[in-house]
Amino acid sequence: MQRRSFITGAAAASAAACAAPQPEPKPARPPLKMHVGAQRGPTDSGMLQFLKRHGVNNCCGFPPDPGERGYWLPEDLEKTRDLCAEHGVSLDMVALPFLASSHIDREKRGAIMLGQSPERDKDIDDIHKMIEACAKTSIPAFKYNMSILGVLRTERTPGRGGSTYSSWRLDEAQPDPPLTRAGRVDEDAAWERIAYFLERVIPVANEFKIRAACHPHDPGVPPEGYQGAARVLGTPEGLYKFMEIEKSPYHGFNLCLGTTAEMLQDPATEIHEVIRRIGSEKKIFNIHFRNIRGRRDRFEEVYPDEGDMNMAAVAQTLWDVDYPYMLMPDHVPLHSDDPDRRQGFAYGFGYIKGILQALRERG
DSSP: OOHHHHHHHHHHHHHHHHHSOOOOOOOOOOOOOOEEOBOOSOOSHHHHHHHHHTTOOEEEEOOOOOGGGOSOOHHHHHHHHHHHHHTTOEEEEEEOSSSOSOBGGGOSSOHHHHTOTTHHHHHHHHHHHHHHHHHHTTOOEEEEEOOSBOSOOOSOEEOGGGOEEOEEEGGGOOOSSSSOTTOOBOHHHHHHHHHHHHHHHHHHHHHHTOEEEEEOOSSOOOTTOBTTBOOTTSSHHHHHHHHHSSOOTTEEEEEEHHHHHTTOSSHHHHHHHHHHHHHTTTOEEEEEOOEEEEETTEEEEEOTTSSSSOHHHHHHHHHHTTOOSEEEOOSOOBBTTBTTOHHHHHHHHHHHHHHHHHHHHHO
């Protein structure tokens, strides 16, 4: 081939290549902001040392019980915040002193979920005061539950290394008593009580710019309910409806991945869509990073590496929606050598930190 012809042909080929459609560049990933966290109580020096030596620098804390007063003062939160800071741990969230995950028959302050006025209005007013106290002490979030039934489980099941797993078998469950003190609470009544709360609390959270993180129902139950009570936050559709009740960037979820998996027939694949749907709306304020083996109505809570969900892939999806807050171990298995579950939680902290390091390395 003559040199002139070669150059002419090469130039034509280069021009054609430039003219051809080029693949769209992949969008750059947002910086990886999520980090390991903990909600282990009590929030005292011993617990904070335990967290810090396992590489946990952020926590959800438990300020002192306010007792008969019913709400925290700013100085209560300051003491907890400053104690955390002394140990190099940031107090990123607090757990309300009521609206916990307990069963209504054991709950001392149950008026909100029982729909009892004026008692529930007094409790809501106390929450207003605690939101203001959070703002005054630079604590950006609180978590709570809207539960009548608490955490439902049947007999524990055997696990690896002699441990046992918290389990739920709906077909083996015996509602005892058949009704709680709440009586029959159908879906309409449950939604009314939830909306009553949100319509009065979220505007105050908005005013003070404090995130309110609600835990889903653990586990979901059939539509007719269990012990007479419907669990409207026990399905993905219920979660989507909940986040629409008050439009606010300060209204969202303490999204427990185990609890969410318990709502699904195929957790390994379906969990990603739930995360994308809620995460794309920036409604995830905290993550309980735990795994299950099983599906809706029949599951056991296992170590994070042996469940049905690929937790590395789950973390990747959380990164895709730019989730920026804590990933916490939760509901770890039990062993007689580990009665306070510190070994299990230490394993969970390390597992999460390993996943996050791997994601950073991959970029």
